[in-house]
Amino acid sequence: MMNMLQKEIQGIFSGHPDILYGFADISYSPYAEAYASALVFAVPYGEQLDPSTYTEERFDAGIQSARAVLETIVTDIEELLQKRQAKYWIPPVAQENETELLARFSFKTAAAHAGIGWFGKNDVIITKQYGPRVRLSAILIDEVFEYGRAFTKSECPDTCTKCIDICPCKALKNQLWTLYMDRSELIDYHKCNRMRSAFIKKLGRKNACGLCLAVCPVGRTDADELRTVKSCQVFLKKL
Numbered sequence: 255m256m257n258m259l260q261k262e263i264q265g266i267f268s269g270h271p272d273i274l275y276g277f278a279d280i281s282y283s284p285y286a287e288a289y290a291s292a293l294v295f296a297v298p299y300g301e302q303l304d305p306s307t308y309t310e311e312r313f314d315a316g317i318q319s320a321r322a323v324l325e326t327i328v329t330d331i332e333e334l335l336q337k338r339q340a341k342y343w344i345p346p347v348a349q350e351n352e353t354e355l356l357a358r359f360s361f362k363t364a365a366a367h368a369g370i371g372w373f374g375k376n377d378v379i380i381t382k383q384y385g386p387r388v389r390l391s392a393i394l395i396d397e398v399f400e401y402g403r404a405f406t407k408s409e410c411p412d413t414c415t416k417c418i419d420i421c422p423c424k425a426l427k428n429q430l431w432t433l434y435m436d437r438s439e440l441i442d443y444h445k446c447n448r449m450r451s452a453f454i455k456k457l458g459r460k461n462a463c464g465l466c467l468a469v470c471p472v473g474r475t476d477a478d479e480l481r482t483v484k485s486c487q488v489f490l491k492k493l
């Protein structure tokens with residue numbers, strides 16, 4: 255039966271119907287000894303998701319706006335967890351270093367376990383509602399909840415190669431994901447990171463490169479998709 259804390263968390267999300275969320279049993283994780291579960295949520299990106307106006311700058315601005323929404327939710331949930339004296343931890347988003355390029359706790363793996371989405375051929379979580387155009391976050395909580403039904407394999411169409419074809423540095427390997435597959439089977443993350451890092455001097459930050467997200471047809475209408483492909487092609491010419 256659903257516990258009171260889970261109901262209260264659901265109450266917070268009921269005020270944000272566009273945000274996807276779910277609970278995952280994290281017994282697969284090295285953090286399982288300290289926390290039983292992860293609450294995972296996915297905030298859809300903002301303005302850059304308009305496919306007819308795609309630019310890297312707008313894409314980055316949309317990520318930032320999703321981050322602001324996400325921070326508000328985290329604050330509300332944290333307040334609730336403190337009130338209920340629950341043991342919790344908010345893992346950092348950032349990768350630990352530029353060598354392994356791995357975060358301490360993978361939001362994406364937790365999202366697959368929570369039933370939020372599957373790993374696409376672009377190594378990004380694909381949600382049915384928004385495709386890969388969401389920002390993920392997670393809070394580890396030492397409580398047992400009712401869990402989502404995990405995705406255990408890709409639901410990308412076998413024949414779709416849109417993300418593979420659009421990647422400017424050919425970092426994606428055209429593989430269909432299964433649960434616990436190593437990231438290196440899907441993507442050469444160093445290639446992707448090198449390409450994005452090459453913009454630090456010019457932009458003062460890595461290139462947000464959302465090409466393999468913007469082009470994904472999942473969560474789009476046909477008309478959106480056609481405009482996206484055209485705007486991505488325009489952007490690619492500028493690289």
Ligand code: SF4
Binds near residue numbers: 376420467
């Ligand atoms: S973010 Fe850009 S460079 Fe990285 S895999 Fe996607 S398309 Fe390629």
Ligand code: SF4
Binds near residue numbers: 411414418469470
């Ligand atoms: S573009 Fe196609 S292959 Fe790539 S993630 Fe989206 S559905 Fe999967």
